[in-house]
Amino acid sequence: MILTVDHVTKRFGGLTAVDDVSVELEEGMILGLIGPNGAGKTTLFNCITGVYPPTSGSVVFRGKEIAGSKAYTVARMGLARTHQIVRPLNDLTVRENVIVGACYGRENLGLRDGAKVADEVLEFVGLASRTEELAGKLNVAQKKRLELARALAARPHMLLLDEVLAGLNTAEVTGMLDTIRAIREGGVTILMIEHIMHAVMNLSDRIIVLDYGKLIAEGAPEAVAQDERVIEAYLGDPDIIEEVTDVDAIEEDPT
Amino acid sequence: MMDFLKRTVGLWIPLLVVAGIAAYPLITGSDSNREAMFSILLAIALASSLNILLGYTGYVSFGHIVFFGIGGYAGLYVMTVLGWNIWFAVLLGATVAGLIAYLLGSAILRLRGGYFALATIGVNEAMRALTGNIDALGGPIGMDVNFSLYKPFGGPGGMLQFVFWSVVALTVLVIIISFVVKKSKFGLGLQAIREDEDAAEDMGVVAPRAKTWAYVLSAIIPGALGVLFFFKNGHIEPGEAFRLALSIEMIVWVMLGGIGTVLGPVVGAGLYQETRKLLLTNAYLKNIQLAVAGALLLAIVLFVPAGIVGWLRSRNARLRKVLE
Numbered sequence: 001m002i003l004t005v006d007h008v009t010k011r012f013g014g015l016t017a018v019d020d021v022s023v024e025l026e027e028g029m030i031l032g033l034i035g036p037n038g039a040g041k042t043t044l045f046n047c048i049t050g051v052y053p054p055t056s057g058s059v060v061f062r063g064k065e066i067a068g069s070k071a072y073t074v075a076r077m078g079l080a081r082t083h084q085i086v087r088p089l090n091d092l093t094v095r096e097n098v099i100v101g102a103c104y105g106r107e108n109l110g111l112r113d114g115a116k117v118a119d120e121v122l123e124f125v126g127l128a129s130r131t132e133e134l135a136g137k138l139n140v141a142q143k144k145r146l147e148l149a150r151a152l153a154a155r156p157h158m159l160l161l162d163e164v165l166a167g168l169n170t171a172e173v174t175g176m177l178d179t180i181r182a183i184r185e186g187g188v189t190i191l192m193i194e195h196i197m198h199a200v201m202n203l204s205d206r207i208i209v210l211d212y213g214k215l216i217a218e219g220a221p222e223a224v225a226q227d228e229r230v231i232e233a234y235l236g237d238p239d240i241i242e243e244v245t246d247v248d249a250i251e252e253d254p255t
Numbered sequence: 256m257m258d259f260l261k262r263t264v265g266l267w268i269p270l271l272v273v274a275g276i277a278a279y280p281l282i283t284g285s286d287s288n289r290e291a292m293f294s295i296l297l298a299i300a301l302a303s304s305l306n307i308l309l310g311y312t313g314y315v316s317f318g319h320i321v322f323f324g325i326g327g328y329a330g331l332y333v334m335t336v337l338g339w340n341i342w343f344a345v346l347l348g349a350t351v352a353g354l355i356a357y358l359l360g361s362a363i364l365r366l367r368g369g370y371f372a373l374a375t376i377g378v379n380e381a382m383r384a385l386t387g388n389i390d391a392l393g394g395p396i397g398m399d400v401n402f403s404l405y406k407p408f409g410g411p412g413g414m415l416q417f418v419f420w421s422v423v424a425l426t427v428l429v430i431i432i433s434f435v436v437k438k439s440k441f442g443l444g445l446q447a448i449r450e451d452e453d454a455a456e457d458m459g460v461v462a463p464r465a466k467t468w469a470y471v472l473s474a475i476i477p478g479a480l481g482v483l484f485f486f487k488n489g490h491i492e493p494g495e496a497f498r499l500a501l502s503i504e505m506i507v508w509v510m511l512g513g514i515g516t517v518l519g520p521v522v523g524a525g526l527y528q529e530t531r532k533l534l535l536t537n538a539y540l541k542n543i544q545l546a547v548a549g550a551l552l553l554a555i556v557l558f559v560p561a562g563i564v565g566w567l568r569s570r571n572a573r574l575r576k577v578l579e
Contacts, residue, residue, distance in 0.1 A: 027577065045436035051453070051457070070456070070461075071453075071456040071457050072456045072457075072458075072459050072460060072461045072462065074460045075456070075457060075458055075459035080458075081457055083457070084455065087451050087453070087454035087457075089446070089447050089448075089451055089455075090450055091446075091449075091515075092446055092447070092450060093442075096443065099443060100443055100444070100447045100455065100458050100460065101458050101459075102459050103440050103444075104447075104455075104459035104460045105288065106459075107460050111439070111440045111443070112442070130363075140316055150377065150458060154458065154459065178489065229367075233278060233499060
């Protein structure tokens with residue numbers, strides 16, 4: 001197991017955002033994390049990546065306890081993430097953004113080697129023609145790719161993708177799906193939060209479903225899509241129900 | 256060789272400007288010119304130091320003059336009371352300022368935005384009150400430099416020469432530091448923190464450590480300058496050592512020239528000090544000199560937040576390669 005989340009709970013005052021969640025990830029797999037808005041998906045991500053410590057429970061990454069570790073410690077161990085709301089370093093160039101990821105990531109590279117890795121990664125995600133532009137000037141789809149490039153430049157063992165498809169048009173989604181598959185081919189384990197059902201159903205080896213902070217279902221994509229509790233959790237959100245059953249539909253930007 | 260020059264052109268331009276300023280009194284042979292250039296160089300060195308924290312790291316230190324004062328007090332104390340020579344005193348001033356920045360940074364750099372700025376003002380005011388109450392430092396009256404200390408330089412004239420060239424050397428040093436930092440991995444980490452501290456940490460930048468070292472780097476040269484300035488001044492007292500107005504002027508110098516650039520603080524400090532001289536020698540305007548600084552800061556923030564050099568860089572790709 002590359003990542004073991006064991007009985008993790010996160011409370012904010014009286015609100016329990018993540019409630020006793022346990023998940024295991026095998027090396028090389030893609031695990032999809034779905035659930036209605038406010039289900040605690042990003043909170044779970046933040047507990048794993050050290051943005052804040054879980055209230056209780058443990059997170060073990062490659063044999064080491066990381067619950068309560070700082071974000072930079074977790075990043076340097078080879079667990080990289082992207083942000084749901086993109087966070088480009090606006091006044092730095094696209095290339096510099098990715099060099100930060102390379103230099104401060106798992107391999108702790110110097111500037112020169114970091115620049116080499118950055119150029120490779122930018123080529124891979126399809127931003128090679130934009131390297132000298134300021135990151136703030138990119139459009140949404142490009143910023144999403146920049147998020148991905150920064151995370152990849154760290155040469156992580158595992159990647160946490162927080163809605164990298166949100167806000168992309170159909171063609172961009174297709175392109176991004178190919179990129180994600182290629183990343184997995186490279187041996188990187190992926191945990192992804194996604195709202196676009198057909199995408200997450202197609203990509204994932206397994207799916208877990210959060211609702212009100214609780215893990216309500218886990219299993220193969222087809223099984224999860226038929227699960228009563230999952231359908232119930234999405235009740236009141238007919239668009240999404242439609243998507244679970246209709247794999248061709250693509251959701252409008254949920255953010 | 257050409258390649259080296261090309262890569263470091265952003266360093267040579269500000270160094271040439273400083274060389275020009277330093278050579279001006281030599282060429283004209285005028286003592287009053289030397290004093291005018293002294294105040295400009297002092298401003299450039301202070302502004303460039305502050306820029307490492309304010310420009311690269313994005314932390315607004317409103318009370319940065321505290322390190323100038325601390326250096327001055329430490330230096331004058333060991334010179335006048337313990338009889339140290341000026342070299343060791345300058346080294347000590349830099350060390351004490353750096354050490355205090357390290358300790359202080361570990362505590363107050365957790366604060367972000369306006370809270371950090373307020374804390375730095377608080378520290379400056381606290382130091383002013385503290386030095387005013389320590390008898391060994393002369394309390395509110397402060398300390399005087401015995402004129403016999405100027406003897407090794409051949410009297411006050413030689414001392415003025417010595418201090419001037421020392422400040423030139425420190426100005427060159429701080430410009431080299433700010434160029435090297437900007438071009439380093441450490442500097443890239445600082446700029447990542449400036450743009451988005453949380454995102455930087457998510458990418459593995461150890462922000463608390465990087466910020467603390469940026470604070471230390473931005474404090475040591477002001478500490479050394481404080482020793483030289485108050486040695487030349489012949490006197491130090493709390494109100495002069497920890498003058499908040501000067502702290503605000505430091506921010507204006509950086510913002511006017513171009514925040515986060517190597518050349519910016521040089522241009523900003525130079526222009527501002529020259530303008531100030533014009534204001535001070537004008538019968539009508541001399542009393543509103545600080546108000547002009549305030550209005551200038553407001554205008555920069557509103558209309559050209561990137562400052563002169565930043566604006567030039569944003570206008571032209573070729574300039575971007577030359578101006579750092």
